[in-house]
Amino acid sequence: MDTIRLKFLYQKPNSVYFNHAIQQKELRLNFIAGSRFVWTNNDWRKQQQALGLYMPKYWFEQNFKYPEITYFCFEASIPKLLNKENITALKDCQLEEVAKAISDFCKKVGIFIFTEQIKDTVPTLVAIGENINITNFCSCNNAIGALKPFDYKTHSDHRTVEFSDHKHGGKEAIFSQTNETTKAYDKSKEILNRAETTKEKEIAELIKAGRYQIDGKLATEILRIEITAKT
Numbered sequence: 001m002d003t004i005r006l007k008f009l010y011q012k013p014n015s016v017y018f019n020h021a022i023q024q025k026e027l028r029l030n031f032i033a034g035s036r037f038v039w040t041n042n043d044w045r046k047q048q049q050a051l052g053l054y055m056p057k058y059w060f061e062q063n064f065k066y067p068e069i070t071y072f073c074f075e076a077s078i079p080k081l082l083n084k085e086n087i088t089a090l091k092d093c094q095l096e097e098v099a100k101a102i103s104d105f106c107k108k109v110g111i112f113i114f115t116e117q118i119k120d121t122v123p124t125l126v127a128i129g130e131n132i133n134i135t136n137f138c139s140c141n142n143a144i145g146a147l148k149p150f151d152y153k154t155h156s157d158h159r160t161v162e163f164s165d166h167k168h169g170g171k172e173a174i175f176s177q178t179n180e181t182t183k184a185y186d187k188s189k190e191i192l193n194r195a196e197t198t199k200e201k202e203i204a205e206l207i208k209a210g211r212y213q214i215d216g217k218l219a220t221e222i223l224r225i226e227i228t229a230k231t
Contacts, residue, residue, distance in 0.1 A: 002086055002226065003077050005125035006102070008113055010072040012060040017041050017109040024061065036062045052198035054080045056105055072111050074102065075125070081105070084199035087131050087187065087214070087222070095119065129226040131187050133219040140186035141171055143223050147184050148173045168192040179230050187222040188212075 012018060018039040040059040048055045056076030063069035079086035081101050082094070090098070099115035106113045134143055170189030175182045188207050195204040206212035212219050 001078055001090060001126065002129040003075065003125065003127040003228070004123045005073065005075040006118065006121050007124050008072045008074075008117070008121065010060075010070065010111065010113070012039060012070040012072075013110055015110050017044065017058075018060055036064065036067060038062075049196055052196075052201070054084050054197045056081060058105075058109060058111075072106075072113070074106065076102070076105075080197070084197040085191075085203055086129070087191070087203065089131070125228065125230050127226055127228040129224055131214070132223045132225065133214045133217060133221070134223050135217070135219055135221045138221070140188070140221050140223050143221075144171050144173050144184050144186070181228045181230075183224075183226045183228075185224055185226075187224040188220065190224070 018041060020041050020043065021037050021039050024036040024038055038059045038061045040057075045055045045057075054077075056074060058072070058074050060070050060072055063071070077086050078098055078101075079088060079090055082090070082097060096115070099118045102118050103113060103115050134140065137143075168189050170186045170193060172183050172185030191200060191204050191207060195201045203212060207220070210218075210220055214222070
């Protein structure tokens, strides 16, 4: 598992962690109309990121029909929440650790949601990813080129994106439908282009030096396959 989004019925507090109000229509959600708001504090998140910390997304939002009803929403890459990077795969036995990490972050912003609530909540979004070391087989570019024609879902939007505007380049193939997106991309290039946490920057230096290993094996070509299910 990688990214999850959770949503809890919760009364919005008067707190510095939620003092940035954004109209939901500014988020360009097609089903939003009127003047509903979300509340977060992106300035505080950016301050924490500048310290090399991983920061989940979090916000309060209003009920579409009854604005006095609010929900606390939490979204994070679970491997990054635990390990500060998402190359290392999580194990099934880490469920308690995951629930505690989410609960601890919620408490940090003054929201008291407990581990049993977290384990019982159905995610509104979940992404499952796998990093595959193909260093001794082929390059990521060749693998993505081979995967590109295999659009296994009918009526899906199928495209390839080149990261030519990033220093280290990269490529990804995307197969998307309304409620599901599948991607294949070069994980090494993504780390080199977007390393944010202290741990990710350490991995980026090892990749640049050609010394990064996965399970004791050199890994210069890491293909990531990621499926995101929405709603």
